[in-house]
Amino acid sequence: MSAFTHKNLAIIPARSGSKRLPKKNTKNLNGKPLIKWTIDLAKQVNEIDLTAITSDSSEILTMASQENCITIQRPDYLASDTASTFDTLLHTIEHLANTGIYPENILLLQPTSPLRSKEDIENSLSLLDEKEADSIISVCPSDHPPFWSNTLKSDLSMDSFLENDIPNQSKKYYRLNGAIYLTKTSLLIKNKGFFMPNSFAYIMPQERSIDIDTSLDFEFCDFMLKRRQN
Known part of the structure; x- marks a missing residue:
């Protein structure tokens, strides 16, 4: 790769299609399109040199x-439900090169994480340097420990739904929240993704960790934004 021309590039991927919530990236969220919340936030972060939007939507x-x-x-081959995020990022990197x-x-x-803050992005960038990390991935506390979840059989039987030995419930569990990936x-x-050796978590609170996938997520996020403004 040639010498770097920029330090930090933000990439915002935004497909036009979405099975569970059609056209969600342009859907009006508390006064502006969903994707614009992320675009506006990226513009506020001084450490971001460039912001690129990759989309199949004119x-x-x-x-x-x-x-x-x-x-x-x-x-088109990167705009389907089966297209991977990595392939989309690679296409963007090659296009820019x-x-x-x-x-x-x-x-x-x-763009489905509109509640992340300017400080979340700035702190993630700082953490990358402080930890001398190879990647930073945002997480938040999990609502429920994973051992309270399982698949169900076709007859809905609850036999063996829970393990015989429940793990120590005093442990704190975290989940991916989809808000920030940095590397x-x-x-x-090289690693075809953000998970690699020397990766570290950036912990965000649940109230900034809504990942919009359904209409219920969207409505709740709209409520949270209105509450924040008030």
């Missing part, structure tokens, strides 16, 4: 262009 790309973001037309842009770090900001560009390509 509406989203036009909006992003008006916000002075780099826009990348995503090919062809235009002479070589970022040192990649910050993935999914060095070269390591993202």
Whole structure:
């Protein structure tokens, strides 16, 4: 890879389709499209040098262009439900390299996490340096310990639903919240993702960790934003 032209590149992936909540990225959330919450936040973080939007939607790309973001037309094979996030990021990195842009770090900001704060992003970037980490991944406390969950049989039998020996319930469990993924560009390509040796968690509170996937998530997030404003 050539010498770095920028320190931190934020990539916001936004497909037009969504089975569970159609066109959610452009759906109005408390006064503006869902994706614009993440675009506006990225613009507030001084450490972010460039913000790129990758999408198959002309509406989203036009909006992003008006916000002075780099826009990348995503090919159809990367706009399906089965397309991987890594392949989308790799396509973005290669596209930018062809235009002479070589970022040192990649910050993935999914638009479905509009409650993350400016401080969350800044603290994640600081943690990458403080820990001399290869990647930072955001998590939040889990609502329920994992051993209270299981699959169900077709007859709905609860036999063996819980393990005989319940683990120590005093332990604190965390889950991925989808808000922040950060790593060095070269390591993202090498490891084909953000999980790798020398990765560290950035812990966020549950109230900033809503990941919008359903209409219920959307309505709850709208409520939280209104409460924050009040």
